[in-house]
Amino acid sequence: MNAVLQPARMVWRRLTSMRTALILLFLLAVAAVPGSLLPQRPLNPDKTNSYIASHGGWGRFLDSIGMFDVFGSVWFAAIYLLLFVSLVGCLVPRIRLHARAMVRKPLPAPRNLDRLPESGSFETADAPSAYATAARRALGRRWRVVQRDEPSGVLTLSAEKGYSRETGNLIFHVALLASLVLIAVGRLYSYQGSRIVVEGAGNGFCNTVSQYDSWRPGRLAAQGKITPAPFCIDALTKFTANYTASGEASKFEADVVYRRTVDSAPEHARITVNHPLRLEGDRVYLISHGFAPRVTVRMPDGSVRHDTVAFVPQDATTLLSEGAFKEQGAPGKKQDVGVSGFFAPTPRDAGGGVITSASPQVSNPVLGIFVYVGDLNYNGLPQSVYSLDTSKMKKIGAANLSIGQTTKLPNGVSVTFDGWVPWASMQVSHDPSQGYLLVAAVAMVVGLLGSLGVRRRRLWLRITPSSDGPDASPTVVAVGGLARSDSGNFTTEFTSLLTRLRDAARPEHELIGAGRE
Amino acid sequence: MTVAGINGSMAHLSDSLFTTAIAIYSVGMVGFVAEYSFGKRGRIAATVPAAEPARELVGAGGPPVDVPAALPPASTSASASSDRGSVADRIGRWSFVLTVLGVLVHTASIAVRALAVDAVPWSNMYEFASVAGLVGVIAFVALLWKAPQIRHLGGFILLPVILIMFLAGTVLYSKAQPLVPALQSYWLAIHVTLVSIAEGALMTSAVLTVLFLLRQRYDRLSGRPGAKLGGLTALGARLPPAATLDKVAYRVVAFSFPLYTVAIICGAIWAEAAWGRYWGWDPKETWAFIVWVVYACYLHARATAGWKGRAAAWVNLLGFGAITFNFLIVNIVVAGLHSYAGLN
Ligand code: HEM
Numbered sequence: 001m002n003a004v005l006q007p008a009r010m011v012w013r014r015l016t017s018m019r020t021a022l023i024l025l026f027l028l029a030v031a032a033v034p035g036s037l038l039p040q041r042p043l044n045p046d047k048t049n050s051y052i053a054s055h056g057g058w059g060r061f062l063d064s065i066g067m068f069d070v071f072g073s074v075w076f077a078a079i080y081l082l083l084f085v086s087l088v089g090c091l092v093p094r095i096r097l098h099a100r101a102m103v104r105k106p107l108p109a110p111r112n113l114d115r116l117p118e119s120g121s122f123e124t125a126d127a128p129s130a131y132a133t134a135a136r137r138a139l140g141r142r143w144r145v146v147q148r149d150e151p152s153g154v155l156t157l158s159a160e161k162g163y164s165r166e167t168g169n170l171i172f173h174v175a176l177l178a179s180l181v182l183i184a185v186g187r188l189y190s191y192q193g194s195r196i197v198v199e200g201a202g203n204g205f206c207n208t209v210s211q212y213d214s215w216r217p218g219r220l221a222a223q224g225k226i227t228p229a230p231f232c233i234d235a236l237t238k239f240t241a242n243y244t245a246s247g248e249a250s251k252f253e254a255d256v257v258y259r260r261t262v263d264s265a266p267e268h269a270r271i272t273v274n275h276p277l278r279l280e281g282d283r284v285y286l287i288s289h290g291f292a293p294r295v296t297v298r299m300p301d302g303s304v305r306h307d308t309v310a311f312v313p314q315d316a317t318t319l320l321s322e323g324a325f326k327e328q329g330a331p332g333k334k335q336d337v338g339v340s341g342f343f344a345p346t347p348r349d350a351g352g353g354v355i356t357s358a359s360p361q362v363s364n365p366v367l368g369i370f371v372y373v374g375d376l377n378y379n380g381l382p383q384s385v386y387s388l389d390t391s392k393m394k395k396i397g398a399a400n401l402s403i404g405q406t407t408k409l410p411n412g413v414s415v416t417f418d419g420w421v422p423w424a425s426m427q428v429s430h431d432p433s434q435g436y437l438l439v440a441a442v443a444m445v446v447g448l449l450g451s452l453g454v455r456r457r458r459l460w461l462r463i464t465p466s467s468d469g470p471d472a473s474p475t476v477v478a479v480g481g482l483a484r485s486d487s488g489n490f491t492t493e494f495t496s497l498l499t500r501l502r503d504a505a506r507p508e509h510e511l512i513g514a515g516r517e
Numbered sequence: 518m519t520v521a522g523i524n525g526s527m528a529h530l531s532d533s534l535f536t537t538a539i540a541i542y543s544v545g546m547v548g549f550v551a552e553y554s555f556g557k558r559g560r561i562a563a564t565v566p567a568a569e570p571a572r573e574l575v576g577a578g579g580p581p582v583d584v585p586a587a588l589p590p591a592s593t594s595a596s597a598s599s600d601r602g603s604v605a606d607r608i609g610r611w612s613f614v615l616t617v618l619g620v621l622v623h624t625a626s627i628a629v630r631a632l633a634v635d636a637v638p639w640s641n642m643y644e645f646a647s648v649a650g651l652v653g654v655i656a657f658v659a660l661l662w663k664a665p666q667i668r669h670l671g672g673f674i675l676l677p678v679i680l681i682m683f684l685a686g687t688v689l690y691s692k693a694q695p696l697v698p699a700l701q702s703y704w705l706a707i708h709v710t711l712v713s714i715a716e717g718a719l720m721t722s723a724v725l726t727v728l729f730l731l732r733q734r735y736d737r738l739s740g741r742p743g744a745k746l747g748g749l750t751a752l753g754a755r756l757p758p759a760a761t762l763d764k765v766a767y768r769v770v771a772f773s774f775p776l777y778t779v780a781i782i783c784g785a786i787w788a789e790a791a792w793g794r795y796w797g798w799d800p801k802e803t804w805a806f807i808v809w810v811v812y813a814c815y816l817h818a819r820a821t822a823g824w825k826g827r828a829a830a831w832v833n834l835l836g837f838g839a840i841t842f843n844f845l846i847v848n849i850v851v852a853g854l855h856s857y858a859g860l861n
Pocket of ligand 1: 019813817
């Protein structure tokens with residue numbers, strides 16, 4: 001039995017030692033470094049993939065050891081967990097010890113106070129008990145003082161203060177533990193969904209998985225249905241983007257109509273970049289915005305289609321955007337029309353008929369299009385809504401259109417650029433633990449203030465009554481002090497304490513000596 | 518070119534005040550260095566601690582026992598009074614006055630820029646570096662109030678501040694501009710103010726830690742018979758005792774660490790409002806985490822047997838290295854959401 005317990009106890013003691021905690025903390029810091037220097041898949045999958053592709057075997061090796069998802073990797077979790085266990089193992093005994101120290105009386109005075117780091121002594125005409133009372137008054141309420149009578153007639157005072165240093169330290173570490181748990185719980189039960197909403201009626205969505213363009217649930221978040229708030233964003237009634245003369249954004253605003261539940265009455269709200277719409281358990285953010293051009297397409301069979309499609313910005317500073325219109329003709333007739341194109345909010349001729357955008361502000365925008373006829377290939381692989389699969393189509397023309405212009409193409413096809421509306425990308429976030437996490441974080445700070453701001457001190461007084469004759473020699477008071485924490489200058493503090501204690505005595509005292517160890 | 522919403526002449530005035538502050542600090546720094554080199558204060562500090570070995574290394578193992586400051590208050594005042602009125606002392610005092618003047622001009626530069634952009638003026642690297650430098654100098658002036666005997670060390674604080682400000686005014690400079698929507702939040706004022714105060718103070722701690730290491734090296738080598746002291750180590754003779762430097766460096770961290778913690782929490786609250794999540798391991802956030810953990814290591818190291826003193830000091834410098842990396846490399850080289858650098 002002992003053969004098993006002994007090594008286990010050894011490992012446990014190692015793991016919960018201060019030195020191990022220190023090393024684990026270091027490891028945590030070091031482990032985080034690659035997460036900031038290499039592209040990370042959860043943040044930027046495209047960049048990660050192109051990084052791996054361009055680094056060959058080295059890239060694949062890094063990928064296999066989790067370097068592109070550091071904060072989701074096994075080894076990061078291992079460090080985190082070990083630290084967690086170490087923290088628990090070191091906190092439990094410390095809490096017990098501290099609880100005991102809180103109720104226990106301060107330790108008896110050592111025999112030789114002048115062996116302590118700080119000590120001094122003086123004489124007084126007071127009787128020992130009278131001086132003891134005076135000394136307790138001089139120390140004040142911040143010291144916890146215990147008086148003891150030794151058989152020899154010597155009176156001792158043991159004084160201690162600064163218990164809240166350890167209390168604060170324990171609060172900090174416990175709050176830290178709680179934060180680690182809350183972060184983990186939050187990650188498991190949180191979800192994020194996003195959806196592009198084009199300005200105007202009829203383009204809204206409800207908080208249902210199937211209605212999101214992208215959906216990222218935590219491992220234990222409801223996968224098929226969403227539990228907390230089945231709200232609906234019914235419409236983006238107005239989106240406003242303001243820019244400075246130099247093209248810097250100065251304001252984004254999304255006015256929406258929403259319902260808190262499917263059955264509640266519609267309400268109005270304005271969502272801006274720093275002010276999400278906060279619903280019960282969910283927050284709705286304005287993440288990005290763009291343009292949705294409107295076109296009229298005349299199909300080969302003579303029918304007319306009106307379409308508005310959100311284009312994706314390709315350039316964050318000029319908002320040059322790309323997208324595609326897909327108009328299906330009669331099935332099997334190879335008469336689908338596909339229009340892929342770009343939208344330049346403030347067009348600029350880059351030479352050779354190539355149009356780019358000069359600014360995100362809209363001023364005489366241009367829609368550049370390539371038109372195809374054939375089969376949109378909806379039966380093939382799943383395809384992006386923003387690009388065309390032209391493998392079964394034939395290009396019949398291209399044009400740069402201003403608002404109101406029409407281009408006529410073969411097969412009776414024509415495309416008219418009717419105008420545009422803005423769209424906004426809404427992100428819905430849910431994290432059930434973040435409120436509690438804030439409470440834990442505040443507790444951490446409060447604990448830290450106690451832990452780093454309070455000074456732990458011990459002080460002992462030995463009051464020796466006069467020995468010879470009724471009124472021959474005065475009472476001798478020896479004082480010793482010990483700093484239990486290394487902040488502050490205890491020497492100076494002790495000197496002023498000693499002065500205070502001496503002044504509490506009746507006159508005729510005399511400083512015998514104040515010195516350090 | 519004038520930018521809409523920006524008061525051009527005010528922005529210009531702010532730039533001039535900034536340059537003036539650098540000039541004043543530079544003169545102050547030269548003065549402090551002169552006091553350091555020729556003053557009595559340094560020489561007296563040099564003679565005292567020979568009798569006072571660095572004790573905190575010896576006491577490894579036991580409970581944390583306070584190491585008495587090696588320079589008793591009595592001898593400090595004695596040396597100060599005997600020094601009073603000497604040329605070096607007068608130079609030191611004028612340098613102090615210049616430093617305070619520099620702080621005023623520097624503050625004015627930041628205040629005028631705030632008026633020019635009509636927002637808190639620390640939304641890009643130039644502005645942030647300027648504020649952090651100011652905090653560094655203020656931290657030093659505040660320390661002088663408690664520990665006037667370290668006045669002759671002013672040059673060591675002003676040198677990095679001047680370097681940072683020079684870098685800010687040249688490489689990192691960006692024109693006064695109105696804030697982009699993501700930065701239009703009062704959290705900008707709270708979060709960035711706290712970060713720059715904490716980091717400015719941590720810079721002071723790092724400088725004191727370098728001095729501590731120099732002094733300790735000097736103590737170690739000068740005790741050895743026949744040891745030859747290099748130029749840098751010989752500087753140690755004029756520094757305050759190692760234990761004092763170590764303790765003051767610790768106290769500055771003890772002040773800054775909770776502040777930095779609050780700053781990160783405020784950043785997380787802001788990120789929750791602006792980006793939809795309180796923490797996303799964006800490079801800037803990751804490095805804030807690294808900095809925080811390294812300083813937590815420093816605090817632990819000081820309480821761990823075998824790590825006190827020199828090892829802990831290196832951890833402190835590592836922490837400041839991480840701050841510098843976060844400020845320079847992450848802003849300039851690594852792209853992220855926090856791309857407020859304003860360099861392009
Ligand atoms: C995520 C991990 C941790 C962090 C961020 C952290 C942070 C801190 C901080 C800021 C202090 C205050 C330092 C001071 O009072 O000077 C502290 C003190 C302390 N920590 Fe931790 N800690 C962590 C883990 C641990 C673990 C695992 C242990 C146990 C092995 C531990 C044991 C202690 C002890 C004993 C003190 C008191 C030191 C003193 O009184 O000076 N800590 N910690």
